Amino acid sequence: MIKIKKGKPLIDQHDKNGFWGGKFGGNFIPETLKKPIEDLTILFEKLRRDKNFIKERDYYFKNWVGAPTPFIKLENLTKHLGGAQIWAKVVSEANGGAHKIYNATVHCLITKRAGKKYIVGDTGAGYAGKMLSMAAKKFGLKCKIFMGVKDIKRQKPNCDAMRKNGAEIVPVYSGSQTLVDAVSECMRYWVSNCDTTAMCVGSTVGPNIFVKICGWSTAQISRELKNQIKFVFKTIPKKIKLINCVGGGSSAYGFWSEFIDYSPDRISLIGVEAGGPSKSKLHAAPLSRGAKLGILHGAASYVCQNNEGQINETESISAGLDYPGVSPMHCFLKDTKRAKYTFATDEEALSAYKLVTKFENLNPSLEPCHAFAEAIKIAPRLSKDTIIIVNSCGDAQKDRDILKQRLGR
Amino acid sequence: MIMSPISLAFKNCKKEKRPALLTYTVAGDHTKKKSLEILNSISSHVDICEIGFPHNTPIADGGQIQTSSYRAIKNGIKMKDVFQIVKKFKKNINAKPVILMGYYNMIYQYGENKFLKKCKQTGVNGLIVVDLPWPDNKIFAKKCKNNLVSFIQLLSPTTSQARMEKIIKDSHEMIYLISMLSTTGGKLKVSPKTILKNYNKVKKINKSKNLVIGFGITSKNISSFKTADGCVVGSEICKKISQSIEKRQNPVTNVSNMVKNLKKKIS
Numbered sequence: 125m126i127k128i129k130k131g132k133p134l135i136d137q138h139d140k141n142g143f144w145g146g147k148f149g150g151n152f153i154p155e156t157l158k159k160p161i162e163d164l165t166i167l168f169e170k171l172r173r174d175k176n177f178i179k180e181r182d183y184y185f186k187n188w189v190g191a192p193t194p195f196i197k198l199e200n201l202t203k204h205l206g207g208a209q210i211w212a213k214v215v216s217e218a219n220g221g222a223h224k225i226y227n228a229t230v231h232c233l234i235t236k237r238a239g240k241k242y243i244v245g246d247t248g249a250g251y252a253g254k255m256l257s258m259a260a261k262k263f264g265l266k267c268k269i270f271m272g273v274k275d276i277k278r279q280k281p282n283c284d285a286m287r288k289n290g291a292e293i294v295p296v297y298s299g300s301q302t303l304v305d306a307v308s309e310c311m312r313y314w315v316s317n318c319d320t321t322a323m324c325v326g327s328t329v330g331p332n333i334f335v336k337i338c339g340w341s342t343a344q345i346s347r348e349l350k351n352q353i354k355f356v357f358k359t360i361p362k363k364i365k366l367i368n369c370v371g372g373g374s375s376a377y378g379f380w381s382e383f384i385d386y387s388p389d390r391i392s393l394i395g396v397e398a399g400g401p402s403k404s405k406l407h408a409a410p411l412s413r414g415a416k417l418g419i420l421h422g423a424a425s426y427v428c429q430n431n432e433g434q435i436n437e438t439e440s441i442s443a444g445l446d447y448p449g450v451s452p453m454h455c456f457l458k459d460t461k462r463a464k465y466t467f468a469t470d471e472e473a474l475s476a477y478k479l480v481t482k483f484e485n486l487n488p489s490l491e492p493c494h495a496f497a498e499a500i501k502i503a504p505r506l507s508k509d510t511i512i513i514v515n516s517c518g519d520a521q522k523d524r525d526i527l528k529q530r531l532g533r
Numbered sequence: 534m535i536m537s538p539i540s541l542a543f544k545n546c547k548k549e550k551r552p553a554l555l556t557y558t559v560a561g562d563h564t565k566k567k568s569l570e571i572l573n574s575i576s577s578h579v580d581i582c583e584i585g586f587p588h589n590t591p592i593a594d595g596g597q598i599q600t601s602s603y604r605a606i607k608n609g610i611k612m613k614d615v616f617q618i619v620k621k622f623k624k625n626i627n628a629k630p631v632i633l634m635g636y637y638n639m640i641y642q643y644g645e646n647k648f649l650k651k652c653k654q655t656g657v658n659g660l661i662v663v664d665l666p667w668p669d670n671k672i673f674a675k676k677c678k679n680n681l682v683s684f685i686q687l688l689s690p691t692t693s694q695a696r697m698e699k700i701i702k703d704s705h706e707m708i709y710l711i712s713m714l715s716t717t718g719g720k721l722k723v724s725p726k727t728i729l730k731n732y733n734k735v736k737k738i739n740k741s742k743n744l745v746i747g748f749g750i751t752s753k754n755i756s757s758f759k760t761a762d763g764c765v766v767g768s769e770i771c772k773k774i775s776q777s778i779e780k781r782q783n784p785v786t787n788v789s790n791m792v793k794n795l796k797k798k799i800s
């Protein structure tokens with residue numbers, strides 16, 4: 125039986141080979157990347173213990189990203205559903221409009237310390253790319269973003285932002301032309317340019333160190349939330365449900381990290397994956413739809429794949445969740461039963477968008493709408509003293525074309 | 534001790550005072566039948582055949598090999614077909630040692646033991662796993678050896694001296710030196726001199742290991758590497774197959790001519 129240790133951040137609960145629970149994660153990488161990854165690991169472990177670096181990080185989180193992001197009660201939605209209280213952590217209020225800013229900022233700060241001038245990154249929804257382009261500009265780095273052609277088309281507003289920030293978008297034509305292909309292409313680019321260039325992986329996926337850096341960065345969300353909960357309720361309430369969408373799992377990990385040591389009865393963690401169109405066989409929900417363990421982008425995790433080990437095509441209305449793998453830390457949380465994972469379909473996410481925007485002055489992107497869909501589903505049958513908190517981790521501005529097409533607005 | 538077919542191949546080349554010629558082609562590119570025909574047609578000119586089992590998410594392959602891989606997968610290649618191709622190829626009296634090359638997930642899903650048993654049965658002599666670096670590959674490499682399959686360790690320009698020494702210590706009869714920081718098929722962006730300097734550094738640690746150079750080697754530059762134990766040409770061949778399909782020419786004759794020419798350049 126694999127177990128979670130208390131009092132130790134989950135990002136550090138891997139063995140010396142980089143595996144969580146003995147089998148999730150690791151470093152399945154070409155020999156060429158061994159050295160740059162080792163260098164990055166040493167540098168990161170040094171910096172996270174460096175008071176000046178922490179000060180610098182906190183300074184930018186507070187004054188540039190904007191901390192804390194709001195924690196609000198969705199009064200109207202709560203009343204409408206007539207059960208549990210529904211709250212939102214409005215992470216989309218962070219600079220740039222999503223949680224991807226934390227990882228991007230930290231990677232750029234590390235890159236500067238490493239003395240490198242170039243940074244590359246992958247993106248699906250375009251937020252990871254937009255934020256990396258913002259941070260790169262802020263810290264004087266040259267930036268290239270790899271993005272699938274399908275995503276370039278469906279997330280145009282974020283592409284415009286990247287270009288405005290001076291980043292080059294490299295379109296990826298291979299495979300399904302989505303996030304999975306963007307990550308592959310970005311890694312291939314890094315193999316060829318790792319002597320001069322830093323790589324930022326856009327979520328808690330990839331070789332071990334990228335999982336850790338990303339989780340360390342997004343953990344800011346739950347540090348803020350813990351204080352906000354204590355401030356609002358004067359204590360940590362007895363029944364809390366933290367609901368978060370899961371693509372690679374960076375926002376979910378960041379939303380949960382401070383609460384993992386609590387008992388699941390008191391604070392339950394619910395991850396919502398992309399179920400895809402209800403009529404389609406394709407989805408992007410490896411955890412909740414029983415995908416097998418496999419290796420993708422340098423790490424072992426549950427992966428949507430066929431018997432042979434070829435990675436499956438995925439489908440989701442939400443580009444940010446449209447990914448066949450998932451963070452090894454979420455595989456670990458699933459197998460230890462600390463978190464539960466489910467999925468919402470495209471249609472459910474769209475209905476959730478309609479309902480949330482009808483009742484609240486909030487504009488969640490299609491990714492967090494998957495989390496809202498679950499909240500809407502379970503709230504009515506829960507008691508009024510249950511506190512549901514949804515991480516509203518992205519702004520729907522980027523989805524305006526899809527929403528217009530699907531909902532006529 | 535009986536020499537392994539791979540060692541024997543290198544020994545023969547040394548007698549002829551030339552590097553071994555290793556080709557890389559993707560099993561099933563562009564059909565199962567054609568890829569076998571290509572192997573049969575080049576066999577008398579090459580010393581060792583590397584055969585790729587294609588993966589649809591390759592993180593270390595450049596455009597040419599990706600194209601070949603995706604084409605083969607699209608045409609329905611499965612692991613069982615890859616082994617079929619090897620088995621049939623090995624029946625050719627001119628057949629050369631075969632090294633399978635690919636990504637670990639394919640082996641993992643097949644099952645390590647079952648995979649190696651199949652290698653042994655079909656006559657696979659060696660294995661290159663792109664994303665299973667040392668020391669994570671130690672146990673698997675041992676398993677390979679127990680099944681008379683040589684596990685080929687990779688070295689890169691980024692590999693430190695200390696790490697090199699350890700990898701070489703755990704290596705079998707052949708080692709693969711990646712020429713430069715690149716995916717497969719990149720333009721040779723460093724001089725052959727620099728590459729050979731790195732090559733000599735490795736040889737100095739243990740000169741008994743057969744060390745081949747790969748990534749970026751083509752007909753244009755292969756003659757610069759005459760002093761190496763072996764040279765691998767992959768992307769140029771995959772590109773030739775793509776061009777042949779485009780021009781509606783026979784990839785078998787085109788590749789065969791290309792390989793003949795490669796051989797001439799190092800002889």
Ligand SMILES: Cc1ncc(COP(=O)(O)O)c(C=O)c1O
Binds near residue numbers: 224252371489
């Ligand atoms: C707003 C938003 N939410 C969620 C995700 C999914 O990623 P993760 O699971 O890493 O948070 C993305 C990814 O692009 C995103 O843009």
